[in-house]
Amino acid sequence: MTDYLVPLILFVTTALALRRQERAYDLMLDGAAQGLKLLFTILPALIVLLTAVYMLRASGATELLSRFLSPFFSFFGIPPETAMLVLIRPISGSAALAVGAELMGRYGVDSTIGRTAAVMLGSTETTFYTISVYFGAAGIRNTRYTVPAALFADFVGFFMASWTVRFLY
Amino acid sequence: MLMSWIWAIISAISLCSALITGSGSALAGAIVQGAGAGVELAITMAGSLCLWSGVGAVMEAAGITDMLGRLFRPLLHTVFPSTKQDAALSRDLSGNICANFLGLGNAATPLGVRAAQRLKRGDTATNELCRLIVLNTASIQLIPTNVAAVRSGLGCQSPFDILPAVWITSLLSAGLGVTAACLLGRIWKS
Numbered sequence: 001m002t003d004y005l006v007p008l009i010l011f012v013t014t015a016l017a018l019r020r021q022e023r024a025y026d027l028m029l030d031g032a033a034q035g036l037k038l039l040f041t042i043l044p045a046l047i048v049l050l051t052a053v054y055m056l057r058a059s060g061a062t063e064l065l066s067r068f069l070s071p072f073f074s075f076f077g078i079p080p081e082t083a084m085l086v087l088i089r090p091i092s093g094s095a096a097l098a099v100g101a102e103l104m105g106r107y108g109v110d111s112t113i114g115r116t117a118a119v120m121l122g123s124t125e126t127t128f129y130t131i132s133v134y135f136g137a138a139g140i141r142n143t144r145y146t147v148p149a150a151l152f153a154d155f156v157g158f159f160m161a162s163w164t165v166r167f168l169y
Numbered sequence: 170m171l172m173s174w175i176w177a178i179i180s181a182i183s184l185c186s187a188l189i190t191g192s193g194s195a196l197a198g199a200i201v202q203g204a205g206a207g208v209e210l211a212i213t214m215a216g217s218l219c220l221w222s223g224v225g226a227v228m229e230a231a232g233i234t235d236m237l238g239r240l241f242r243p244l245l246h247t248v249f250p251s252t253k254q255d256a257a258l259s260r261d262l263s264g265n266i267c268a269n270f271l272g273l274g275n276a277a278t279p280l281g282v283r284a285a286q287r288l289k290r291g292d293t294a295t296n297e298l299c300r301l302i303v304l305n306t307a308s309i310q311l312i313p314t315n316v317a318a319v320r321s322g323l324g325c326q327s328p329f330d331i332l333p334a335v336w337i338t339s340l341l342s343a344g345l346g347v348t349a350a351c352l353l354g355r356i357w358k359s
Contacts, residue, residue, distance in 0.1 A: 002332045006312070013224060016231035024227050031226030034275075035219035039211055047207030052179045054203030058195040059187035092172065101210050101319050109325040118320055118331050122313030123339035127306040133278065134302050135294070138285040142293040145353040149299065150306040153346025157307070160341050164334035 042094050049098040056084070057102065078162045081113050085120060086158050090127035090151065097121065112165060119161040124154055213322025214315070221314035225273050237270060238263035248304075248347060249297050251288065258287050262301065272310050281305055296354035303350045307343035310335070 017024040056062045062084055066073075070080040078086070085103060089096040100121045107113040127150045135143055187196040228234070238260075245252055245263055252259035261284040268277035281301065288298040313335055320328035 002329045003327065005332070006329050009312070010224060013227050013231055013233065016233065017227045020230070020232060022227070022230040024230075027226045027230050028220075028223035031223035032219035034226070035222030036215070038222065039215055039218055043208070043211045046211050047204050048176070050207035050210060051200055051203030052176065052183075054199035054206065055183040055196060056179060058192060058199030059183040059185075060190040060192055061182050061186040064186055091175070095175075097315065097319070098207070098210070100316070101323070102206075104319060104323050109320050109323045109328075115331060115334070118316050119334045119338055121319075122310065122316040122331065122335040123308060123342060125306045125308040130306045131302055134282060134285050134305065137282040138289050138298070140285075140289055140292055140294050140298070144294050144299060145350065145357045146294060146299045146302050149303045149346055149350040149353055152349045153303055153307040153342045156345045157338055157342035160338040161334065164337050165331075168334050169330075 042097075045094040046098060049092075049095045050102070052095070053084075053098045053102045057106075076159055076162075077166070078158055079113050079116055081107065082117055082120065082158075082162075085117055089120065089124055089158075090154055091129075093126040093129065096126070110169075112169070115165045115169060116162050119165055120158055123161060124157040127151065127154055210319070210322070214318040217314060217318035217321055217328075221272070221312070221318075225271060228271050229268075229273060229276060233271065234264060234267040234273075234276075237267040241266060248300055251297055255287065258284055261287070265301075266304065266309075269305065270309055270311055272312060272314055277305075296350075299354065300347050300350045303346045304343060307339065307346045309339045309343050 014024045017027065065087075066080040066083040069083045073080040073083060073086075082103065085096060085099045088099055100117045103117040104114040109115075109118070131143070131146060131150060134140075135146075183196055187193050241263060242259075245259065245266070249258075249262055252262060261280045265277050265281035265284060268274075268280065285298055285301060288295055288301060294302075312329075312332070316331070316335075317328040320331070
């Protein structure tokens with residue numbers, strides 16, 4: 001089903017743009033150029049952060065962390081191997097991408113752990129970054145219950161990512 | 170500043186645990202490999218990332234954001250009651266949510282910030298502002314293009330087969346997050 005959905009979205013988007021007399025092809029090229037720019041801005045971070053991820057993995061720290069947090073993660077049915085991803089996700093988007101990509105590469109993209117990492121990345125946001133952008137721009141000092149509620153949403157995301165992958169694949 | 174500390178802590182942790190587990194040579198090798206892997210990851214992502222930024226630009230021009238906005242309006246009125254009186258706020262908020270939904274992060278943030286400025290009281294976050302931010306931190310995205318790009322870069326045959334799991338997960342996480350915010354809003358004293 002999802003195999004047809006993505007090409008369908010491509011077609012419908014283009015058709016709607018043409019109906020409005022928009023130059024769909026030129027817009028695609030502009031957007032692609034923007035994507036290239038985005039890639040160049042995150043490339044330095046990816047290089048540094050993947051080095052960090054590889055260092056943590058090679059030194060045995062990743063394994064120690066997941067073994068240490070294993071009881072907590074297993075209790076909720078979240079694979080302990082994703083511990084690093086869960087911890088870094090709310091803080092840094094590119095670090096989470098680096099950790100997630102390493103997990104997918106190590107355990108395989110279609111493995112349970114690889115899929116869980118992908119779903120976690122796809123269905124959560126860089127919570128603390130988003131909060132600081134919004135409150136910074138709006139000049140808010142008293143954030144009240146925003147942080148606990150947002151972290152609760154993240155936790156639901158990590159929990160559900162593990163369980164949906166377990167049931168659907 | 171935060172990332173500088175994280176980087177320092179990561180190198181300290183790596184050094185310590187390499188000393189404990191005696192994996193010094195592996196650690197030294199990892200430093201070289203990791204930097205190369207960063208470039209490799211960027212290159213494998215490049216194609217899909219650019220293509221989907223292009224599709225995002227067409228979606229914006231095709232008016233899909235406005236169509237979605239009309240679809241979501243009843244829900245918007247329920248979660249953000251102020252939008253019933255304030256048309257400008259309603260427009261910014263639904264633009265923010267729809268742009269996020271389509272993965273247009275660059276378009277979503279300015280709209281969201283403008284809505285946040287209308288929703289605040291002095292320097293305190295109102296209930297509706299807290300809900301807006303929880304909704305923005307919980308990401309409901311139709312097509313998570315970055316992740317799909319990484320998956321296909323790593324040799325996945327059907328990188329989009331995670332979509333149903335992503336939809337269920339992000340809907341529940343955003344829904345329960347906003348529900349928690351609503352409940353907390355009743356008991357939390359400002």
